[in-house]
Amino acid sequence: MLKILKKLLDRLHKRYRTNYHNFPFGETPRGSKEEYERIWSQAKQKIYPVIDNYENKLQSKIDSNWFHELALHTQVVIKSSEICYQHGRLLYTFVTDYLNRNDLNYINILETGTARGFSCLCMAKALHDRDVEGKIITFDLLPHDVKMYWNCIDDLESPKSRKELLSNYSDLIERYVIFCEGDTRLMQEKIDMSRINFAFIDASHTFEDVVSEFSYINERQRKGDNILFDDYQPNYFPGVVKAVDTICDKYGYLLEIIRVSDQRGYAIAYKV
Numbered sequence: 001m002l003k004i005l006k007k008l009l010d011r012l013h014k015r016y017r018t019n020y021h022n023f024p025f026g027e028t029p030r031g032s033k034e035e036y037e038r039i040w041s042q043a044k045q046k047i048y049p050v051i052d053n054y055e056n057k058l059q060s061k062i063d064s065n066w067f068h069e070l071a072l073h074t075q076v077v078i079k080s081s082e083i084c085y086q087h088g089r090l091l092y093t094f095v096t097d098y099l100n101r102n103d104l105n106y107i108n109i110l111e112t113g114t115a116r117g118f119s120c121l122c123m124a125k126a127l128h129d130r131d132v133e134g135k136i137i138t139f140d141l142l143p144h145d146v147k148m149y150w151n152c153i154d155d156l157e158s159p160k161s162r163k164e165l166l167s168n169y170s171d172l173i174e175r176y177v178i179f180c181e182g183d184t185r186l187m188q189e190k191i192d193m194s195r196i197n198f199a200f201i202d203a204s205h206t207f208e209d210v211v212s213e214f215s216y217i218n219e220r221q222r223k224g225d226n227i228l229f230d231d232y233q234p235n236y237f238p239g240v241v242k243a244v245d246t247i248c249d250k251y252g253y254l255l256e257i258i259r260v261s262d263q264r265g266y267a268i269a270y271k272v
Contacts, residue, residue: 023148023149023159024142024148025148025149025150025151026149026151027149028149029149029155029156030077030078030149030151030155031078031151032156033153033156035078036072036076036078036152036153037072037153039076039077039078039083040068040071040072040076040083040153042083043071043075043076043083043084043085044068046084048086048089048260048261050258050259050260051086051089051090051260054089054090054093054258055089055093058093058094058096058097058100060092060093060096060097060100060126061089061092061093062088062089062092062093062122062125062126063125066125067088067089067092067122070088070118070121070122070169071085071088071118072153073116073152073153073154073165073166074115074116074117074118074121074152074165074166075088075116075118076152076153077151077152078151079151081263082261082263084260084261084263084264085118086260086264087119087202087228087230087266088118088119088122089122090228090258090266090268091119091122091123091126091200091228092122092123092125092126093126094198094226094228094268095109095123095126095127095198096126096129096130098197098198098226099126099127099130099132100130101224102197102224104132104197105132105133106132106133106134107127107132107133107134107197107198108134108135108137108193108195108196108197108198109123109134109135109136109137109196109197109198109199109200110136110137110138110139110188110193110196110198110199110200110217111123111136111137111138111139111199111200111201111202112138112139112140112184112199112200112201112202112203112213113138113139113140113200113201113202113203113204113230114138114139114140114142114162114179115140115142115202116150116152116162116165116166117138117162117165117166117169117177117179119138119200119202120136120138120177121166121169121172121173121177123136123176123198123200124136124169124172124173124175124176124177125172127176128172128175128176133175134176134197135176135177135178136176136177136178137178137180137191137193138177138178138179138180139180139181139182139184139187139188139203140179140180140181140203141181141182141183142162142181143161143162143181144161144162144163144179144181145161145162145163146161147159147160147161147164148160148161150162150165152165162179184203184204184209184212184213185209185212185213188213188216189216193220194220195220195221195222196217196220196221196225197221197225197226198225198226198227198228199217199221199226199227199228200227200228200230201213201214201217201227201228201229201230202229202230202231205231205237205239205240206239207239207240207242207243207246208239210229210239210240210243210244210247211243211246211247214227214243214247214251218247218251218271221271222271223271223272224270224271225270225271226268226269226270226271227253227268227269227271228266228267228268228269229244229266229267229268229269230266231264231265231266232244232257232258232265232266232267233263233264233265236263244267244269247269248269252271252272253269253270253271253272254269254270254271254272255267255268255269256268256269256270
């Protein structure tokens with residue numbers, strides 16, 4: 001089934017090609033190895049009691065070494081704001097909790113905003129560790145098979161495609177992940193997903209786009225299914241906050257806000 005769906009998506013990718021093929025993150029590496037490793041070291045040392053509490057309460061915690069190694073290649077970048085990749089821990093914990101609460105041997109997950117592939121791999125790790133089959137369809141404008149610089153430590157070797165960037169995780173990708181290139185609003189209607197057990201929304205941060213992505217997901221969720229929203233932060237992303245609040249008020253989702261720091265917040269919504 002996964003192989004058939006991947007072939008279909010390859011044809012759709014060629015039809016809905018985007019302009020994100022010409023080094024969108026720059027034509028040279030942005031930092032030195034020492035810079036990336038310094039940022040990584042600082043990020044690893046930070047403590048997040050809120051995330052710790054969720055892991056303890058739900059009795060689920062991602063392997064720390066695996067998690068930080070993945071983050072080095074996919075989340076540690078040169079930018080002005082702080083590096084925080086704690087949503088990976090939340091995704092692993094919430095997906096595992098969902099599996100613990102539901103006796104399933106197969107699960108469908110949808111993600112908007114693939115970027116370098118960090119989030120979908122954290123969710124794939126949760127499925128793998130529970131030995132549950134499923135598929136994770138992840139959307140992004142960025143291509144999967146085009147070489148580019150990604151503003152990460154791997155740039156110091158050479159331009160790579162996302163496929164090459166994630167080559168060490170090919171076992172998880174082959175088992176679970178389908179990369180879908182293109183505008184989510186155009187591509188999601190081409191995908192046949194009758195059920196979406198869990199979703200992670202982290203693409204465009206406008207009110208309209210979040211609501212549009214949610215509308216597709218909502219029609220395919222049942223009682224107890226979940227959506228995790230990234231960047232629920234009124235000072236930085238008011239469109240996301242307005243959309244999530246509107247969604248939960250109007251469509252019967254129980255909202256739980258997770259404030260990690262002054263700059264980072266998330267929201268988990270449970271369909272009731």
